[in-house]
Amino acid sequence: MRIALTGNPNSGKTTLYNAITGKNERVGNWAGVTVDKKESPIKKSLYEAGEELVAVDLPGAYSMSPFTSEESVTSSYVKEDNPDVIINIVDGTNLSRSLFFTTQLLELGIPMVVALNKSDVNESKETIIDADTLSEKLGCPVIPTTSTTGEGHKELIAKAVELKGTSQKAPYIQGDVDLTDKAAVEAADRKRFDFVNAIVKDVETRKVLTKDKNFGDKLDNVLTNKWLGIPIFAVVMYLVFQISQAWVGPFIADTLVAWLESFQGWVGDKVGDASPLLYALLIDGVIGGVIAVIGFLPLVMVMYFLIALLEDCGYMSRVAVVLDPIFKKVGLSGKSVIPFVITIGCAVPGIMASRTIRNERERRATAMIAPFMPCGAKVPVIALFAGAFFDGAGWVSTVAYFVGILLIFLSALLVNKIAGYKARKSFFIIELPEYKAPSLLGAFKSMCSRGWAYIVKAATIILLCNTAVQIMQTFNWSFKEAASADESILASIAGPFAYILVPFVGVLSWELAAAAITGFIAKENVVGTLAVCFVGLDNLIDTEELAMMEGSGAEVAGVMAITKVAALAYMMFNLYSPPCFAAIGAMNSEMKSAKWIWGGIGLQLGVGFTVAYLVYTIGTLVTDAASLAAGPAIAGLVAIVIMVAIVIALINNTNKQLKKEYAISK
Amino acid sequence: MSLAEALEGKDYIIEEILTDDEELNAFLFSLGCYSGESITVVAKRKKNLTVSIKDARYNIDIQLASAIIVR
Ligand SMILES: Nc1nc2c(ncn2[C@@H]2O[C@H](COP(=O)(O)OP(=O)(O)O)[C@@H](O)[C@H]2O)c(=O)[nH]1
Ligand SMILES: [Mg+2]
Numbered sequence: 001m002r003i004a005l006t007g008n009p010n011s012g013k014t015t016l017y018n019a020i021t022g023k024n025e026r027v028g029n030w031a032g033v034t035v036d037k038k039e040s041p042i043k044k045s046l047y048e049a050g051e052e053l054v055a056v057d058l059p060g061a062y063s064m065s066p067f068t069s070e071e072s073v074t075s076s077y078v079k080e081d082n083p084d085v086i087i088n089i090v091d092g093t094n095l096s097r098s099l100f101f102t103t104q105l106l107e108l109g110i111p112m113v114v115a116l117n118k119s120d121v122n123e124s125k126e127t128i129i130d131a132d133t134l135s136e137k138l139g140c141p142v143i144p145t146t147s148t149t150g151e152g153h154k155e156l157i158a159k160a161v162e163l164k165g166t167s168q169k170a171p172y173i174q175g176d177v178d179l180t181d182k183a184a185v186e187a188a189d190r191k192r193f194d195f196v197n198a199i200v201k202d203v204e205t206r207k208v209l210t211k212d213k214n215f216g217d218k219l220d221n222v223l224t225n226k227w228l229g230i231p232i233f234a235v236v237m238y239l240v241f242q243i244s245q246a247w248v249g250p251f252i253a254d255t256l257v258a259w260l261e262s263f264q265g266w267v268g269d270k271v272g273d274a275s276p277l278l279y280a281l282l283i284d285g286v287i288g289g290v291i292a293v294i295g296f297l298p299l300v301m302v303m304y305f306l307i308a309l310l311e312d313c314g315y316m317s318r319v320a321v322v323l324d325p326i327f328k329k330v331g332l333s334g335k336s337v338i339p340f341v342i343t344i345g346c347a348v349p350g351i352m353a354s355r356t357i358r359n360e361r362e363r364r365a366t367a368m369i370a371p372f373m374p375c376g377a378k379v380p381v382i383a384l385f386a387g388a389f390f391d392g393a394g395w396v397s398t399v400a401y402f403v404g405i406l407l408i409f410l411s412a413l414l415v416n417k418i419a420g421y422k423a424r425k426s427f428f429i430i431e432l433p434e435y436k437a438p439s440l441l442g443a444f445k446s447m448c449s450r451g452w453a454y455i456v457k458a459a460t461i462i463l464l465c466n467t468a469v470q471i472m473q474t475f476n477w478s479f480k481e482a483a484s485a486d487e488s489i490l491a492s493i494a495g496p497f498a499y500i501l502v503p504f505v506g507v508l509s510w511e512l513a514a515a516a517i518t519g520f521i522a523k524e525n526v527v528g529t530l531a532v533c534f535v536g537l538d539n540l541i542d543t544e545e546l547a548m549m550e551g552s553g554a555e556v557a558g559v560m561a562i563t564k565v566a567a568l569a570y571m572m573f574n575l576y577s578p579p580c581f582a583a584i585g586a587m588n589s590e591m592k593s594a595k596w597i598w599g600g601i602g603l604q605l606g607v608g609f610t611v612a613y614l615v616y617t618i619g620t621l622v623t624d625a626a627s628l629a630a631g632p633a634i635a636g637l638v639a640i641v642i643m644v645a646i647v648i649a650l651i652n653n654t655n656k657q658l659k660k661e662y663a664i665s666k
Numbered sequence: 667m668s669l670a671e672a673l674e675g676k677d678y679i680i681e682e683i684l685t686d687d688e689e690l691n692a693f694l695f696s697l698g699c700y701s702g703e704s705i706t707v708v709a710k711r712k713k714n715l716t717v718s719i720k721d722a723r724y725n726i727d728i729q730l731a732s733a734i735i736v737r
Contacts, residue, residue, distance in 0.1 A: 067693040096698065097720045210723070221709060226711065427687075427690060429724055432716060434723075
């Protein structure tokens with residue numbers, strides 16, 4: 001039997017879902033975390049044997065009439081998919097708002113249990129809710145719960161099982177209302193709220209009134225302060241990146257890499273007697289490539305942990321408030337901030353989070369430009385280049401994120417110019433949940449599950465890609481061992497693409513092209529492929545060793561045969577060109593328009609190329625002007641001029657159209 | 667007057683919401699923000715304000731605040 005979890009946003013549905021199913025779905029202290037339906041069997045330990053129970057987690061909604069697209073998932077699910085029982089999670093600290101939706105759900109006739117959640121908060125605030133009276137008034141069981149500790153879950157599920165097959169009587173029936181008559185609908189809704197208010201009055205006694213100023217409001221005054229808000233956010237993000245990528249992360253990574261290398265050595269011994277070809281293929285190539293990727297895991301995991309803490313404490317919606325005025329200047333709103341921040345972890349959920357944005361143009365623009373924020377899979381790429389070319393300098397990652405943010409602003413402006421931004425009244429409203437101490441255990445679990453996903457990815461997709469790359473660079477088209485890698489299959493496939501890279505890396509390198517191409521499958525592949533292609537690069541983050549190599553004159557720069565400036569440019573090309581296929585798929589499903597998706601990919605390619613070109617050309621002119629080859633520099637410039645011309649033509653076209661529309665409306 | 671001119675820390679009663687965006691209107695309604703209900707300005711800043719409606723806090727920008735007429 002299927003049990004649907006419904007309720008207002010941020011009432012604790014996903015926390016409950018995770019607790020009863022053992023899953024690790026994203027939980028966050030703001031409205032709109034869950035944007036899609038999730039299903040999973042409930043743990044057997046929570047109920048007595050019998051029919052299997054499946055819980056369905058749904059996005060939050062305030063009422064049956066959806067406001068944004070993710071809310072419509074909920075109402076259409078309960079209306080059309082006939083769950084056996086509904087568990088309505090009611091935020092006990094906000095009964096007066098929650099019961100509006102509750103009474104609507106009760107009218108569906110599906111048996112329902114109310115989970116009166118966040119009982120712990122009510123207890124500490126000395127708010128008393130009379131669950132028995134509430135149950136009587138609503139005509140359905142009411143079980144006090146605390147999702148975070150598991151309190152009341154067993155009872156809740158037992159009640160749900162008990163109710164299967166019964167039918168729910170509604171305590172309040174709206175009756176026949178002409179849904180097309182706005183005034184009639186509103187009048188009916190008013191009556192519903194009157195009904196709810198009367199119940200709340202009877203069952204709730206509050207000591208602390210919500211409207212009174214509390215500690216959270218004082219904190220808000222600082223965190224969303226006109227002058228301090230943005231610097232505080234910048235410092236918080238800086239700390240997240242520094243801790244994960246410079247302080248704690250690399251420290252753990254060193255240990256991990258040493259351990260992995262002894263594993264590599266052990267496997268090496270086992271196959272030592274086999275052919276040198278197999279040795280090279282398996283040990284240096286495949287395993288080396290995977291180690292290169294997994295070695296960066298601690299950096300990413302520390303980052304996941306910190307982001308989970310941020311998400312859970314309630315700061316995210318404040319960030320949206322702080323950045324709303326700036327984003328309005330480029331035609332977006334504070335709502336876009338959340339997708340951008342989630343993208344720091346992974347672009348796929350980041351792009352999906354744009355679903356909570358109601359305006360279609362804003363939503364599409366957000367999905368299109370979110371990938372400029374470097375995601376977790378790009379961390380290894382950043383760390384590789386920072387470690388190999390810049391002595392592990394922290395500024396490389398700071399610059400990477402800073403440029404990402406800058407590109408988000410600039411491309412938002414550009415998208416608006418092209419898509420035709422009509423000045424319209426924009427309204428911004430966001431719920432400010434109460435601050436809470438973030439759950440360390442929750443963050444740890446979330447870190448582990450995302451970290452595990454990273455390992456699985458490394459052991460499947462990336463391992464496969466590395467193997468393919470290794471094989472393709474070992475053999476030539478007649479499937480004989482190639483005399484040198486330059487005559488291999490890989491070189492001949494990647495070779496043509498290498499020309500595109502010349503304007504910003506300065507050399508014709510099929511290896512770099514191959515890495516950029518495999519990067520579209522998964523960005524970690526950039527690191528894996530480089531490790532496979534450039535022998536001697538298999539220990540990528542052990543900066544000590546790299547320093548030694550540098551000391552002996554064999555600079556990594558020498559192995560890759562590009563300059564530092566070129567390395568920076570190449571890194572940026574990989575960061576800001578189109579994201580991996582999974583993210584492009586997510587873009588596609590949020591945009592639902594071929595024009596927008598191709599426009600988006602075009603924009604990302606253009607931006608990636610332009611940034612890399614500018615970094616390389618200007619950088620080279622400053623550091624070593626004589627080494628800048630004129631041919632590629634001019635070719636690159638021509639390409640950029642053509643792109644700019646196209647963009648200008650598009651903008652002119654849009655302006656003409658807007659003028660026409662304007663003339664008609666006059 | 668509109669909420670944009672309201673004073674910090676005071677309770678008001680909503681009179682009217684000036685918008686022809688029906689969905690927004692319905693959304694605000696489901697939060698308990700409709701004529702006749704009370705609303706409290708918890709904090710007022712230059713470009714946005716924090717309000718308390720029913721038992722929740724929301725941040726709204728000055729544009730939305732100007733569309734909410736209170737007494
Ligand atoms: N104090 C307390 N916090 C809770 C409880 N249940 C959920 N939360 C917190 O409320 C926030 C929202 O939870 P989430 O499950 O994402 O809500 P959803 O939007 O309904 O899925 C998170 O920060 C949770 O840690 C509870 O029973 N007590
Ligand atoms: Mg959720």
